Amino acid sequence: MILTEPVAPVTIETTVNGETVRAVVSPRQSLADFLRDDLGLTGTRIGCEHGVCGTCTVVFDGRTARSCLLLAVQADGATIETIEGATRSGRLASLQAAFRARSALQCGFCTAGVLLTAAEVIEEGVSDPTALRHALSGNLCRCTGYQAIVEAIAKVAAGTPHD
Amino acid sequence: MTEPVTIDAPVGVPLPTARSARLVNGAGRFVADARPAGGLEVAFVRSAHASARILSIDAAAARAMPGVAAVLTAADLAPILKSFRGTHGAFPDLVAPRQTALAADIVRWSGEPVALVLAASRAVAEDAAELVEIDYDPLPAVADPRAAVAEGAPAIHPEAPDNVALTLIHEKGDVDAAFAQAAHVAELAFSFGRVTGVPLETRGIVATYEAGERRLTVSMSHQCPHQMNVEFAGLLGLDVEKVRVSCLDVGGGFGVKQQLYGDELAVCAAAMLTGRPVRFIADRLESMVSDIHAREHVVTGRIAVDGEGRILAFDIDDLFAIGAYSQYPRSSAGEIRSVIGLAGAPYRFCAMRGRARVVFQNKPPSGHYRGVGHPIGCAVTEGLVDAGAAAAGIDPLEFRRINLLTAADLPYASPNGTTFPRLTFPQCLDALEKAVDLPAVHRDVAAGRAEGRCLGLGIVAFVEQTSRGSGFYGDGGVAVSSRDSCTIRLEPTGGLRCLSSVTEQGQGSEMGVTQIVAAAVGVPLERVEVVTGDTAATAQGGGTWGSRCLAIGGEAAWHAGRKLRTEILELAGSLLQADPATLRLMDGAIHDASGARMSLADLAVTAHYRPHAFGGRHPQLVQSADYSPLDGPFRAGSGFQLSLVEVDVELGSVKLLRHVVVHEAGRIVNPLLADEQIRGAVAQGLGSALFEELTFDAEGQPLATTLADYRLPEASDLPDIEVVHAKAPPIPGSALGAAGLGEAGTVGAAAAVFNAVNDALAPYGGRVSAMPLTMGRILAGLGRVKG
Ligand code: FES
Ligand code: FES
Numbered sequence: 001m002i003l004t005e006p007v008a009p010v011t012i013e014t015t016v017n018g019e020t021v022r023a024v025v026s027p028r029q030s031l032a033d034f035l036r037d038d039l040g041l042t043g044t045r046i047g048c049e050h051g052v053c054g055t056c057t058v059v060f061d062g063r064t065a066r067s068c069l070l071l072a073v074q075a076d077g078a079t080i081e082t083i084e085g086a087t088r089s090g091r092l093a094s095l096q097a098a099f100r101a102r103s104a105l106q107c108g109f110c111t112a113g114v115l116l117t118a119a120e121v122i123e124e125g126v127s128d129p130t131a132l133r134h135a136l137s138g139n140l141c142r143c144t145g146y147q148a149i150v151e152a153i154a155k156v157a158a159g160t161p162h163d
Numbered sequence: 164m165t166e167p168v169t170i171d172a173p174v175g176v177p178l179p180t181a182r183s184a185r186l187v188n189g190a191g192r193f194v195a196d197a198r199p200a201g202g203l204e205v206a207f208v209r210s211a212h213a214s215a216r217i218l219s220i221d222a223a224a225a226r227a228m229p230g231v232a233a234v235l236t237a238a239d240l241a242p243i244l245k246s247f248r249g250t251h252g253a254f255p256d257l258v259a260p261r262q263t264a265l266a267a268d269i270v271r272w273s274g275e276p277v278a279l280v281l282a283a284s285r286a287v288a289e290d291a292a293e294l295v296e297i298d299y300d301p302l303p304a305v306a307d308p309r310a311a312v313a314e315g316a317p318a319i320h321p322e323a324p325d326n327v328a329l330t331l332i333h334e335k336g337d338v339d340a341a342f343a344q345a346a347h348v349a350e351l352a353f354s355f356g357r358v359t360g361v362p363l364e365t366r367g368i369v370a371t372y373e374a375g376e377r378r379l380t381v382s383m384s385h386q387c388p389h390q391m392n393v394e395f396a397g398l399l400g401l402d403v404e405k406v407r408v409s410c411l412d413v414g415g416g417f418g419v420k421q422q423l424y425g426d427e428l429a430v431c432a433a434a435m436l437t438g439r440p441v442r443f444i445a446d447r448l449e450s451m452v453s454d455i456h457a458r459e460h461v462v463t464g465r466i467a468v469d470g471e472g473r474i475l476a477f478d479i480d481d482l483f484a485i486g487a488y489s490q491y492p493r494s495s496a497g498e499i500r501s502v503i504g505l506a507g508a509p510y511r512f513c514a515m516r517g518r519a520r521v522v523f524q525n526k527p528p529s530g531h532y533r534g535v536g537h538p539i540g541c542a543v544t545e546g547l548v549d550a551g552a553a554a555a556g557i558d559p560l561e562f563r564r565i566n567l568l569t570a571a572d573l574p575y576a577s578p579n580g581t582t583f584p585r586l587t588f589p590q591c592l593d594a595l596e597k598a599v600d601l602p603a604v605h606r607d608v609a610a611g612r613a614e615g616r617c618l619g620l621g622i623v624a625f626v627e628q629t630s631r632g633s634g635f636y637g638d639g640g641v642a643v644s645s646r647d648s649c650t651i652r653l654e655p656t657g658g659l660r661c662l663s664s665v666t667e668q669g670q671g672s673e674m675g676v677t678q679i680v681a682a683a684v685g686v687p688l689e690r691v692e693v694v695t696g697d698t699a700a701t702a703q704g705g706g707t708w709g710s711r712c713l714a715i716g717g718e719a720a721w722h723a724g725r726k727l728r729t730e731i732l733e734l735a736g737s738l739l740q741a742d743p744a745t746l747r748l749m750d751g752a753i754h755d756a757s758g759a760r761m762s763l764a765d766l767a768v769t770a771h772y773r774p775h776a777f778g779g780r781h782p783q784l785v786q787s788a789d790y791s792p793l794d795g796p797f798r799a800g801s802g803f804q805l806s807l808v809e810v811d812v813e814l815g816s817v818k819l820l821r822h823v824v825v826h827e828a829g830r831i832v833n834p835l836l837a838d839e840q841i842r843g844a845v846a847q848g849l850g851s852a853l854f855e856e857l858t859f860d861a862e863g864q865p866l867a868t869t870l871a872d873y874r875l876p877e878a879s880d881l882p883d884i885e886v887v888h889a890k891a892p893p894i895p896g897s898a899l900g901a902a903g904l905g906e907a908g909t910v911g912a913a914a915a916v917f918n919a920v921n922d923a924l925a926p927y928g929g930r931v932s933a934m935p936l937t938m939g940r941i942l943a944g945l946g947r948v949k950g
Contacts, residue, residue, distance in 0.1 A: 105669070108186025
């Protein structure tokens with residue numbers, strides 16, 4: 001369908017990285033575009049816009065989600081955390097340090113999505129490299145070949161108490 | 164001639180990159196992250212036909228849409244934008260039809276840009292693009308390379324009635340006699356599917372034009388900003404020095420971002436025509452039909468072997484399909500050079516015949532993807548070598564040992580037409596046998612097979628030609644630089660700011676330069692800041708292509724650093740009233756035999772603000788050096804790759820059980836980053852071996868336009884990749900003595916898997932000849948389904 005007529009914008013209220021945001025958005029705007037273009041949270045990357053690559057991963061109501069497959073209007077009433085928020089809170093600090101030390105990133109375009117996914121996977125108690133590889137299969141990385149990513153995550157997972 | 168020197172830490176130390184500090188925080192800056200004030204967004208109208216005549220373009224409805232600033236076609240751009248041809252002086256017979264940024268009369272691939280819509284937002288631009296009505300008269304299309312050269316195939320360009328852009332014939336030695344006297348001859352057919360680089364950050368560009376000064380400022384995601392600066396200026400009729408191209412963080416390149424694209428050129432022209440900043444960020448769907456493609460080959464080959472297991476000759480016939488045009492500015496001819504010029508490269512033999520035909524087809528143009536033709540040359544050679552070994556009844560590794568080049572053979576003028584001054588296969592073989600218990604691997608394979616498992620082992624040798632000299636492009640009349648430069652400034656605090664023409668897409672070239680400069684001058688690593696990717700800041704240089712950043716740009720950095728160090732010590736000598744030859748600069752301090760005498764910071768402050776203190780000498784505090792390999796066409800890396808696979812004979816799937824790379828490329832500046840370069844490159848080779856293929860229907864319609872259809876390797880598809888560095892002295896001819904290594908992993912990875920899978924299928928009487936080795940092809944190779 002071609003939208004030649006302007007579509008009425010919608011007002012949403014959402015919590016992004018701990019701050020309440022009221023915004024007027026177009027009903028067809030993706031959450032990824034809203035975060036990047038309207039809120040300037042450009043750490044969320046767009047690699048495909050069709051749900052395959054995982055670079056747009058954010059935490060949406062406590063679970064990782066692909067912000068390119070969500071609409072901004074769906075964020076109404078939701079709580080969202082992006083790489084910027086997760087960095088500021090410090091909850092990714094050990095993963096970020098491990099990624100740097102192990103050179104688990106090259107261009108860094110996939111890294112925000114990989115880190116947010118990795119944190120969730122560690123929380124779920126996954127630490128075995130093979131299981132980590134499966135848990136990461138929704139996050140593409142074209143640069144590294146994944147081994148350094150898996151090793152960095154495994155190292156942090158091994159040092160993370162889990163119950 | 165400069166010879167390798169002793170270089171201290173931090174060169175040779177495994178260190179994470181400096182820029183990863185911002186990238187892990189999500190604070191990287193990529194071209195899509197900013198929008199210029201008052202700017203326009205672009206959506207392209209791309210051809211839906213693979214071959215058609217444009218009868219008319221009606222953009223009235225699109226132009227009338229609120230928010231649309233302009234719709235531009237080839238006719239609108241023509242007054243300010245030149246057309247271009249991907250010629251190459253080394254191939255005077257290459258048919259390189261003229262190309263325009265937007266298609267003018269005829270579209271020749273599905274996805275070719277035809278019109279550009281400029282609007283306040285990309286969403287509006289996309290809506291308006293849908294309203295641009297193009298009346299096409301469809302023409303017959305040719306997609307398959309064999310169909311393109313078949314009798315009576317429709318001609319894609321009038322200049323090439325048989326669709327052949329170039330035929331390259333190479334013959335050295337008495338090939339017919341070699342095959343006639345051979346004790347064993349093996350012959351194989353191969354075909355390689357079209358692939359592309361898929362950097363996760365798509366291409367993007369923001370262009371701003373200032374009409375009063377005729378000044379074009381471009382920010383783009385690219386590997387070679389100086390090349391683009393020169394090209395944009397030339398094609399848009401601007402002065403090179405009034406054009407500035409800069410790159411922010413670049414999200415992977417792999418050759419995709421080494422080219423000139425019509426759509427990006429059209430964006431610059433649009434900025435000039437509208438007087439407003441214009442921004443274009445490719446979406447993934449258009450990337451898949453507009454980024455350069457690569458490596459679609461159909462090859463047959465023969466190998467002749469004597470009764471002692473010695474290789475006598477190779478005979479290779481290659482059909483390389485380049486799509487609709489020869490890519491500008493580098494041309495699409497380079498890939499066949501590697502297939503012919505690297506055939507049999509690791510081995511001693513006496514005769515070679517090669518024929519390569521470059522053919523047009525109605526698909527996107529083919530350009531230089533990581534490794535260019537190396538992976539094809541390696542897979543063909545190593546497939547034939549395994550077949551030759553089997554014909555001779557000799558173990559494949561033993562067969563290689565008989566035939567591999569040794570120090571005694573060097574320099575080796577190979578019958579393939581390439582002279583190799585330095586290769587290190589004996590050292591690599593030694594390292595392979597130390598790192599891998601090969602007898603145990605063979606026992607495991609035998610034991611697994613006895614249990615009914617379909618296991619296979621492939622071990623291949625490879626050569627990577629890196630760090631090209633200026634002969635190929637320079638003498639070919641192509642404006643591609645083989646030089647790189649480095650300027651180092653001493654700042655008033657004793658820190659260094661380096662402006663280097665190497666570029667960074669994640670591989671770590673910037674970090675390598677940082678380490679080299681720290682070592683060359685004698686300052687702590689943290690006091691070296693490296694600026695790259697901006698043509699207004701750095702001197703001319705080639706940027707990233709052909710595995711060259713550290714071997715060339717690093718060499719320039721070393722010499723610039725030594726010059727600055729010399730000046731610093733002379734200035735210090737003047738202040739300390741000492742002979743500079745008795746002084747040393749270490750860790751940011753000037754020492755004499757008795758210890759530290761003065762900090763570099765103190766010296767720098769004095770030199771900047773009290774220059775009169777140096778007895779009439781003017782402190783320069785900035786030094787530059789430039790480097791290009793003048794001594795040869797390339798520097799070679801050598802290596803082996805080992806692949807152990809298990810094939811599921813019911814499903815046709817392949818499981819990669821083990822992958823080992825043994826590699827030697829002279830001095831390694833940063834072992835951590837070098838290993839990760841190799842791993843990442845191997846992953847791309849494994850992708851093209853098993854999953855990746857840009858498929859098309861017979862009419863040239865692309866079938867793989869999403870990342871769901873074009874399957875990149877996922878974490879769970881890949882094994883750990885073991886990397887072993889063979890030891891050999893630095894490469895003669897330069898201080899650093901490094902070859903490049905960014906493509907080495909890709910060169911041999913697919914060949915190793917290909918041989919391993921065929922080794923696995925052999926006991927079942929099966930064989931595969933087409934990559935990627937999809938489940939369907941493997942089942943067909945086993946005779947379980949029809950191919
Ligand atoms: S951009 Fe969302 S999954 Fe690729
Ligand atoms: S680091 Fe480049 S895509 Fe992962």
